[in-house]
Amino acid sequence: MSPTPSVASALEHEAMLRALDIASQGPSTGANPQVGCVLINADGVIVSEGFHLGSGTPHAEVVALGSLRSAGIDPKGLTAVVTLEPCSHTGKTGPCCQALIEAGIERVVYCVSDPGPDSAGGAKVLSQAGVSVVGGVEQEAGEKLIERWLVSTRLQRPWVSLKWAMSLDGRSAATDGTSQWITGEKTRARVHLQRSDHDAIAVGTNTALVDNPSLTARQPDGTLYEHQPLAVVVGQRDIAGDALIRSHPGGFLQHHGHDLRELASELFGRGIRSLYIEGGPTLASAFVAENLVDEFHITMGSMLLGGPTMALGDIGVSTMDEAIHLDIRSVEHSDGDVWVIARPRNREV
Numbered sequence: 001m002s003p004t005p006s007v008a009s010a011l012e013h014e015a016m017l018r019a020l021d022i023a024s025q026g027p028s029t030g031a032n033p034q035v036g037c038v039l040i041n042a043d044g045v046i047v048s049e050g051f052h053l054g055s056g057t058p059h060a061e062v063v064a065l066g067s068l069r070s071a072g073i074d075p076k077g078l079t080a081v082v083t084l085e086p087c088s089h090t091g092k093t094g095p096c097c098q099a100l101i102e103a104g105i106e107r108v109v110y111c112v113s114d115p116g117p118d119s120a121g122g123a124k125v126l127s128q129a130g131v132s133v134v135g136g137v138e139q140e141a142g143e144k145l146i147e148r149w150l151v152s153t154r155l156q157r158p159w160v161s162l163k164w165a166m167s168l169d170g171r172s173a174a175t176d177g178t179s180q181w182i183t184g185e186k187t188r189a190r191v192h193l194q195r196s197d198h199d200a201i202a203v204g205t206n207t208a209l210v211d212n213p214s215l216t217a218r219q220p221d222g223t224l225y226e227h228q229p230l231a232v233v234v235g236q237r238d239i240a241g242d243a244l245i246r247s248h249p250g251g252f253l254q255h256h257g258h259d260l261r262e263l264a265s266e267l268f269g270r271g272i273r274s275l276y277i278e279g280g281p282t283l284a285s286a287f288v289a290e291n292l293v294d295e296f297h298i299t300m301g302s303m304l305l306g307g308p309t310m311a312l313g314d315i316g317v318s319t320m321d322e323a324i325h326l327d328i329r330s331v332e333h334s335d336g337d338v339w340v341i342a343r344p345r346n347r348e349v
């Protein structure tokens, strides 16, 4: 028998692209990452595939093996091409390494190493059981797909997206406190889509008290998106019993404090891997000052508001040397609004 190569073949690369494609059909929110798996034979032909549908459901490898068995095909001797290093631990489901070894899988080609403190180490377990293992295949694409989960797992806190709307002169509200609406319908529709693409959404107590927002993620026709984030209010003051946010379909939580790292760690403990901050300026500034923002979504409406309410207040910068530099990822125009996506140049990761 010829030895199995220690680098991935062109057919295995191709199979990995398919695995990444099906992985993206799984939910982008929740405690677990999107994972895809395809099983190929010695000719590189895909004989089965599966992807993960979220926490508590079978992992991609188990789904692919299951549908193969349902079709009456023996998995012995096949190669598993997986977008994430197979897990080695028993969480809500059993370890995938064991399932692959027991199925007689001869070779495992994976994309991204698992950074999870409990789930990592799968490649070693597989190698020790005599399975040929190759990692890092199409790694860049794989890391991009599950970037938020990877960052969250490494830092043990949710990925944080900070979004605000401002006038062209940098104001987030008029002098009387009103801020509806600075941007147009299309921009706001995209904000609702982003809400539904995060595990939690947060505002400060002032915004909750002044605006009484529902913070639901709604489609342009007003109906709710299937996924609703947990709605979080941060701050000490009590929110009225009949405040709209209290009946949020994704659940409601108030964090009675100002320690944002404590909040992040509490949310991580609840399985929250992505957090969308919607202001107001005081809470947004505190997240920036604490270096807790992974991505900025700055939306600008084509108007001037003047007055004292700036989009950000004290972010701990008093002189040019302390400026927080950003890398701009994109600038988009839509119906008179501008949407800038940027990331801090010196992120924690």
Ligand SMILES: NC(=O)c1ccc[n+]([C@@H]2O[C@H](COP(=O)([O-])OP(=O)(O)OC[C@H]3O[C@@H](n4cnc5c(N)ncnc54)[C@H](OP(=O)(O)O)[C@@H]3O)[C@@H](O)[C@H]2O)c1
Pocket (backbone or CB within 6 Å): 163, 164, 165, 166, 171, 172, 173, 177, 178, 179, 182, 203, 204, 205, 206, 207, 208, 210, 211, 234, 235, 236, 237, 257, 258, 259, 260, 278, 279, 280, 281, 282, 283, 284, 286
């Ligand atoms: N343009 C936009 O994108 C946008 C978005 C949202 C809101 N707004 C507007 O912004 C205004 C409200 O903004 P705001 O800045 O006054 O209030 P805010 O940021 O919504 O809430 C500020 C309050 O949050 C609490 N808090 C929680 N964590 C904190 C921390 N780490 N540091 C400091 N305070 C913390 C404090 O209240 P406690 O004393 O209760 O702890 C603080 O007074 C409204 O006019 C609203 O319409 C605009």
